[in-house]
Amino acid sequence: MTSSPPSPSASRPARPGPASSRTTPPPGAPAPAPSGEGAAVMLASLAGFDGCFGCGSEAESGLRIRHTGVEDGVVTCEFTVRREHQGAPGLCHGGVLATAMDEALGGAAWLLGNRYVTGRLETDYLAPVPVGSDVHVRAWCTGLDGRKAYLEGEARVGGPDGPVAVRAAGVFIEVPQEHFVPES
Numbered sequence: 001m002t003s004s005p006p007s008p009s010a011s012r013p014a015r016p017g018p019a020s021s022r023t024t025p026p027p028g029a030p031a032p033a034p035s036g037e038g039a040a041v042m043l044a045s046l047a048g049f050d051g052c053f054g055c056g057s058e059a060e061s062g063l064r065i066r067h068t069g070v071e072d073g074v075v076t077c078e079f080t081v082r083r084e085h086q087g088a089p090g091l092c093h094g095g096v097l098a099t100a101m102d103e104a105l106g107g108a109a110w111l112l113g114n115r116y117v118t119g120r121l122e123t124d125y126l127a128p129v130p131v132g133s134d135v136h137v138r139a140w141c142t143g144l145d146g147r148k149a150y151l152e153g154e155a156r157v158g159g160p161d162g163p164v165a166v167r168a169a170g171v172f173i174e175v176p177q178e179h180f181v182p183e184s
């Protein structure tokens with residue numbers, strides 16, 4: 001009689017959530033109440049800037065991520081994996097997917113009504129993402145602690161309810177406008 005190997009779900013422990021201790025808000029850190037006002041103020045402050053590698057229309061080599069909405073504090077965006085995004089043959093590069101997560105978590109941070117930069121970004125890759133895929137990303141804030149905003153997000157393949165390919169958690173740090181360098 002031949003025996004078959006145990007199924008992955010039987011042999012491996014369940015995967016933990018995306019956040020490590022460094023991307024988990026400290027006990028008591030408030031989760032912000034959703035508000036559309038912060039997004040409006042921040043979008044106005046970015047008016048005329050199209051150079052973002054993630055979402056900028058003027059960034060020719062960028063991902064051209066499309067921001068599709070904000071609801072109850074959750075930011076949604078999407079992009080299509082092109083040939084130039086490959087890592088291994090036929091599959092999206094992990095750094096490209098990390099960029100998309102950075103963009104979405106960053107958007108959920110800026111939604112809070114202040115300017116934030118990425119301090120730490122953690123990513124779990126759960127499934128390969130083929131070239132040609134539409135990748136749907138969502139992100140939300142899990143807590144605020146002084147200048148630190150804690151964020152989580154996930155990327156799904158093929159549609160908003162498709163299989164989860166990436167999960168991410170991060171800490172974004174609030175900075176003043178003067179942190180940025182004016183374009184020359």
Ligand SMILES: CCCCCCCCCCCCCC(=O)SCCNC(=O)CCNC(=O)[C@H](O)C(C)(C)COP(=O)(O)OP(=O)(O)OC[C@H]1O[C@@H](n2cnc3c(N)ncnc32)[C@H](O)[C@@H]1OP(=O)(O)O
Nearest residue numbers: 039102103106107110111117118119120146148171173175
């Ligand atoms: C819908 C809305 C759409 C909006 C669209 C817009 C989308 C935009 C999307 C954009 C997406 C793309 C986004 C991008 O690509 S952002 C570009 C990539 N990121 C950077 O360039 C950041 C580079 N780093 C720095 O500039 C400085 O180190 C910063 C400013 C971050 C801190 O230096 P600063 O001297 O100012 O502050 P501090 O050192 O006193 O630290 C302050 C607090 O922060 C805590 N800390 C610091 N580092 C980390 C860390 N790694 N993990 C955890 N925590 C960290 C630190 O412990 C301290 O906590 P506490 O001691 O107070 O408790």
